[in-house]
């Protein structure tokens with residue numbers, strides 16, 4: 480992957496941002512890789528030498544990495560920082576790096592730091608639940624330590640004290656409890672993901688079409704219906720159904736604007752391979 484510097488940022492900053500802090504040790508799959516769509520992994524491998532990323536796009540993730548580094552070095556009694564755990568499933572090594580374990584009566588509570596925007600806390604992310612439950616499974620099966628709770632420590636990068644909308648985080652950092660799965664459910668999830676990745680690898684080698692990314696994997700936003708009025712820039716209100724929107728629009732003597740959901744991971748090229756992805760390129764060409 481080539482790193483560009485289109486804003487001509489100073490070399491020390493570029494060098495710092497370009498450093499790869501991430502290590503998955505000797506495993507073949509990290510937990511996050513296992514969770515990510517097989518199509519992305521295969522396309523990234525195939526087009527690695529052609530992929531480009533501007534250094535400015537690495538700032539957000541690297542700030543999180545720096546904070547993780549600092550937190551890792553901060554030792555406090557009763558907590559274990561950053562532990563990577565390995566296991567093997569059907570000959571494939573899987574690893575997960577657990578940010579923090581709080582030692583409590585009879586086990587540990589797993590805590591994962593997330594440096595996020597407020598909308599992710601408002602919406603909630605199913606990925607968080609999956610990731611933490613795979614960590615739970617690793618700790619319980621590899622270390623034999625019972626896990627008593629799962630929590631996300633969400634640090635909100637764009638917090639605004641003026642936003643009082645429903646579900647908006649109460650402060651710049653909040654603790655979020657995550658539901659726990661039993662180990663049977665988690666192990667079957669892990670095996671299913673491994674199978675998907677294995678099949679994608681074989682199919683790709685034989686030139687077959689890769690399994691499509693799902694709406695969830697593409698970060699598809701919801702289609703909403705905005706009630707608007709001539710002469711007013713912002714919407715009066717947003718609705719999830721056109722019926723509700725039409726009812727208000729009639730009362731307000733306005734009109735309804737449909738804001739179609741979009742696959743943000745594709746449109747923002749957050750997967751890094753959108754230009755080689757037939758699934759996404761096919762859609763653009765149809766709508767163009």
Ligand code: SF4
Nearest residue numbers: 692745750753756759
């Ligand atoms: S462009 Fe979208 S569909 Fe294609 S690999 Fe990326 S996330 Fe998946």
